Amino acid sequence: MIKTRLTEMFGVETPLVMGGMTGVGYGPLVAAVANAGALGFITAHMFQTAEALEAEIKRTREATDKPFGVNLTILPSLNPIPYDEYRRAIIETGIKIVETAGRNPVDHMPDFKAHGVKVIHKCTSVRHAVSAEKLGVDVISIDGFECAGHPGEDDIGLIVLLPATADAVKVPIIASGGMADGRSLAAALALGADGVNMGTRFMATQEARIHENVKRKIVENTERDTLLTNRTLRNTARVARNAISEEVVKIQEDPTKTIEDVRHLVAGVRGRTNVLERGDLDGGIWTVGQSQGLIHDIPACADLVRNIMRQAEEVLQKNAARMAVPA
Numbered sequence: 017m018i019k020t021r022l023t024e025m026f027g028v029e030t031p032l033v034m035g036g037m038t039g040v041g042y043g044p045l046v047a048a049v050a051n052a053g054a055l056g057f058i059t060a061h062m063f064q065t066a067e068a069l070e071a072e073i074k075r076t077r078e079a080t081d082k083p084f085g086v087n088l089t090i091l092p093s094l095n096p097i098p099y100d101e102y103r104r105a106i107i108e109t110g111i112k113i114v115e116t117a118g119r120n121p122v123d124h125m126p127d128f129k130a131h132g133v134k135v136i137h138k139c140t141s142v143r144h145a146v147s148a149e150k151l152g153v154d155v156i157s158i159d160g161f162e163c164a165g166h167p168g169e170d171d172i173g174l175i176v177l178l179p180a181t182a183d184a185v186k187v188p189i190i191a192s193g194g195m196a197d198g199r200s201l202a203a204a205l206a207l208g209a210d211g212v213n214m215g216t217r218f219m220a221t222q223e224a225r226i227h228e229n230v231k232r233k234i235v236e237n238t239e240r241d242t243l244l245t246n247r248t249l250r251n252t253a254r255v256a257r258n259a260i261s262e263e264v265v266k267i268q269e270d271p272t273k274t275i276e277d278v279r280h281l282v283a284g285v286r287g288r289t290n291v292l293e294r295g296d297l298d299g300g301i302w303t304v305g306q307s308q309g310l311i312h313d314i315p316a317c318a319d320l321v322r323n324i325m326r327q328a329e330e331v332l333q334k335n336a337a338r339m340a341v342p343a
């Protein structure tokens with residue numbers, strides 16, 4: 017059994033987290049993750065209204081009596097996102113754990129604090145981790161350059177970012193980006209983490225409601241099969257290498273190009289509908305991390321979590337034995 021500040025704070029069996037994932041983080045997967053002993057998050061902005069989010073929280077609660085949370089990704093959007101109403105739904109349904117990402121959660125902290133909701137803030141730099149701790153967040157999830165989605169603009173891999181964050185903040189830390197198995201967990205613990213966050217790994221599970229073609233492609237892909245789009249717009253995204261992401265990168269070789277030149281290609285709804293739902297792997301942009309190079313199967317969440325924990329314990333024990341200096 018690996019117990020950390022994270023398992024104690026949230027009352028979960030393992031220090032494994034599945035962060036919010038647009039197009040993936042629905043109730044059934046979150047419940048499967050919770051039942052497996054890990055901590056999953058429903059991704060709020062996939063639901064157009066707070067009422068729809070509330071219904072998803074209730075549906076998830078019917079499928080698990082274990083803790084789970086809600087992800088609030090706070091990003092500028094063309095269509096206004098009802099963050100205040102989401103916050104009300106979170107508090108009123110009794111959710112006690114929130115993962116925030118994008119902007120820091122300054123506007124939401126007083127209400128969450130007043131209602132005993134713990135906040136995990138996911139960020140990509142030590143300086144943002146330090147400011148989030150000052151704001152009163154309970155846990156920092158630090159996302160290295162390897163991660164799926166938005167790695168920020170500093171390009172610092174987790175092997176440096178994680179211990180640098182551990183040196184800079186006192187609250188518990190979750191290592192995120194590139195984490196896929198028990199070796200990742202053992203290494204993250206050694207570098208100062210209290211747990212690990214996995215996105216890509218949980219996409220390739222039986223309970224993830226995405227097309228089988230996508231799961232198989234994750235297994236087939238290597239760590240080299242991601243691309244960085246929107247670098248020139250300072251809104252970098254790590255996504256799967258495919259015909260569309262290659263086209264976007266090509267267009268963006270010209271630094272004068274704006275979002276308008278690629279909007280039709282990068283539209284999130286296009287990737288979600290064509291790729292995640294219909295399984296057309298070149299039908300749009302889809303998010304995935306370098307950790308796909310470490311993923312070789314599509315297990316049920318319960319088996320995945322059990323195997324990760326068993327491997328982490330083995331690695332920690334073997335290393336302790338290997339390094340032991342004879343007296």
Ligand SMILES: Cc1cc2nc3c(=O)[nH]c(=O)nc-3n(C[C@H](O)[C@H](O)[C@H](O)COP(=O)(O)O)c2cc1C
Nearest residue numbers: 035036037038117163164193194214215216303305
């Ligand atoms: C398909 C997909 C969608 C994601 N969408 C979001 C999101 O909406 N909000 C968010 O905070 N993180 C999002 N992420 C990032 C994950 O929560 C997590 O931080 C990341 O996947 C960690 O890197 P890994 O994939 O190497 O494990 C997404 C990741 C994936 C794979």
